Amino acid sequence: MTDTTMIASHPALALFAGALLVVLLPGRPRAAAALAAPAAALYLAFALPEGPLWTTHWLGMEIVPFAVDALSRLFAIVFALMALGGVLFALNQPHRLELPAALVYAGSAIGVTLAGDLVTLFVFWESMAIASTLVLWSARSPAAYRASMRYLMVHLLGGMLLFAGVTGHVLDTGTTAFTVMSIDTLSGKLILAAFLVNAAAWPVSAWLPDAYPEASWSGMVFLSAFTTKTAVYVLLRGYPGTELLIYVGLAMVFYGIIYALLENDMRRILAYSIVNQVGFMVTGVGIGTEMALNGAAAHAFTHILYKALLLMSAGSVLYATGRRKCTDLGGLCHSMPLTAACGIVGALAISAFPLTSGFVSKSMISQAAGDEHLFVVWMLLAAATAGVFLHAGIKFPWFVFFQKDSGLRPPEPPWNMRAAMLFFSALCIGLGIFYEPLYRLLPYAVEYQPYTAWHVVAQLQLLLFSGLAFFVMLGWLKRTLTITLDFDWLYRVFLPGAASLATIVLMLMNSALSRIARSQLELLSEAGRGLLGPRGIFARTWPSGTMALGIMAMLCAFLASYYFA
Amino acid sequence: MLWRIFIAVLALSVLAQLFVESHPHFAPERLFAWNALYGFLACAALIVIAKGLGFFIKRDDRYYDDR
Numbered sequence: 144m145t146d147t148t149m150i151a152s153h154p155a156l157a158l159f160a161g162a163l164l165v166v167l168l169p170g171r172p173r174a175a176a177a178l179a180a181p182a183a184a185l186y187l188a189f190a191l192p193e194g195p196l197w198t199t200h201w202l203g204m205e206i207v208p209f210a211v212d213a214l215s216r217l218f219a220i221v222f223a224l225m226a227l228g229g230v231l232f233a234l235n236q237p238h239r240l241e242l243p244a245a246l247v248y249a250g251s252a253i254g255v256t257l258a259g260d261l262v263t264l265f266v267f268w269e270s271m272a273i274a275s276t277l278v279l280w281s282a283r284s285p286a287a288y289r290a291s292m293r294y295l296m297v298h299l300l301g302g303m304l305l306f307a308g309v310t311g312h313v314l315d316t317g318t319t320a321f322t323v324m325s326i327d328t329l330s331g332k333l334i335l336a337a338f339l340v341n342a343a344a345w346p347v348s349a350w351l352p353d354a355y356p357e358a359s360w361s362g363m364v365f366l367s368a369f370t371t372k373t374a375v376y377v378l379l380r381g382y383p384g385t386e387l388l389i390y391v392g393l394a395m396v397f398y399g400i401i402y403a404l405l406e407n408d409m410r411r412i413l414a415y416s417i418v419n420q421v422g423f424m425v426t427g428v429g430i431g432t433e434m435a436l437n438g439a440a441a442h443a444f445t446h447i448l449y450k451a452l453l454l455m456s457a458g459s460v461l462y463a464t465g466r467r468k469c470t471d472l473g474g475l476c477h478s479m480p481l482t483a484a485c486g487i488v489g490a491l492a493i494s495a496f497p498l499t500s501g502f503v504s505k506s507m508i509s510q511a512a513g514d515e516h517l518f519v520v521w522m523l524l525a526a527a528t529a530g531v532f533l534h535a536g537i538k539f540p541w542f543v544f545f546q547k548d549s550g551l552r553p554p555e556p557p558w559n560m561r562a563a564m565l566f567f568s569a570l571c572i573g574l575g576i577f578y579e580p581l582y583r584l585l586p587y588a589v590e591y592q593p594y595t596a597w598h599v600v601a602q603l604q605l606l607l608f609s610g611l612a613f614f615v616m617l618g619w620l621k622r623t624l625t626i627t628l629d630f631d632w633l634y635r636v637f638l639p640g641a642a643s644l645a646t647i648v649l650m651l652m653n654s655a656l657s658r659i660a661r662s663q664l665e666l667l668s669e670a671g672r673g674l675l676g677p678r679g680i681f682a683r684t685w686p687s688g689t690m691a692l693g694i695m696a697m698l699c700a701f702l703a704s705y706y707f708a
Numbered sequence: 709m710l711w712r713i714f715i716a717v718l719a720l721s722v723l724a725q726l727f728v729e730s731h732p733h734f735a736p737e738r739l740f741a742w743n744a745l746y747g748f749l750a751c752a753a754l755i756v757i758a759k760g761l762g763f764f765i766k767r768d769d770r771y772y773d774d775r
Binding site for chain 2: 408468619
């Protein structure tokens, strides 16, 4: 079936082996193994040949656990790159569970992207859910544990939808191959629903800002990258051009902006902004032209890097101060200039400023909407681009590093965290200037030139005047000690409340019914006591003469019936 | 001081449009400084919507703690 060199060449296996070594080794060898594993995976992701690399049969189904094409290579590369930067950032994480869990998580994400069939995809999908829960656990706070349980419930539900959908799909079509799906069949709808749960599509998006910000200062860096972007990958492969996704994506985009504007916790701001950014990609998948799909794929690539950079910056602040709320922070640029500068690079990239990676990727999606003459979609994407600068591009750095001086003077984080931030900052700017290598990795040939004078000027006007709106309306954006209710309210407050209300009603009904039943039973037992009780009719002592008389009467009746019959 | 620099940059971004050949996708882009206007208004609208929605769904941040 396969030769041994091919078995060794799956990038996920490199990461799984690394995870095992990281569990076993102490000190420096542990750090070396943790860095070597994603580096090896990155090399493999570049070097792999295209086509199905492993095929086998299982339970009469054809299984292709390892297949490569341009789209899966692109995602495997960025996942390996992300794991490398994330591990570097997390090297000084004292909790020993996090690194191996993160490596398994990254490996499973790569496993999903390189899965040629739905069965393999399902297996890695589930192992991603479990590994990410373990990453959450490494924060070791009661709040993180409770959030991880809610997170796991949502993802196991998604896994069940996927299992049902895959089973139905295999029964319907007789093939396990993962190609373009139809949403006209029930199984196609179930698989799409499962994918959208992981993409944090509105309204089930609440699991993401609920769980991720509870992770450790390094854990959220990993969490931000893999689950939602594997969902984008499977949508790109399974449901390109599905019109529904345009509306889902736009809902996510604006949900993310509005909730982020209302939020006070810096990491929850960035969590909402993940939903917002994935919304751009989902919209691109929905538009479905080559330009749009290229744009969605490129945006996933650049987004993983700048979002990780933003969360590294926020993670460094959390590491140094132990605080997450904007109301407690501010003025940190004085003692953490490098962290602030890297945070600003990430903020500019997410806002798609010219010369950053976001500019060369996001504008492809808008361009695709323009090319298809989708006027409303195009207008909404432009408004959303402005809104991204508002909620992530200015709000995050402004409230954390500038605004009022909180008086905090924390030192810069250790060398490995600084190195990771510089590494990703370089990538965010590098990809913004030298975008050709990224464009060459995209699934379709690119004939797009992001840097036209008109495009640069238009984008600068849009973004700078968004900045003006931020500062003019700063009073309206004043941070308050509040959270914003979301869909998770339904399963955190409403359903438990409804369940306890139902319990009370049932208990009342139970006691009322049992009272009625008891009084009826008492009447019955009174009657029974009359017949069968110690003084009842049947319990009396009867004279034997009465008995003889009775039997004689019976015999007479028998005789009479014998004669007449 | 910072405000003055910022306003100068804003003005520059609008004036730069005079020296650039435009490639509009849709009619509104033909308007002068359309992107500046649209960016500002879109953000103002988003802030107002967020503020209005927050009126209904904002809670004290210890809301879930005692549950």
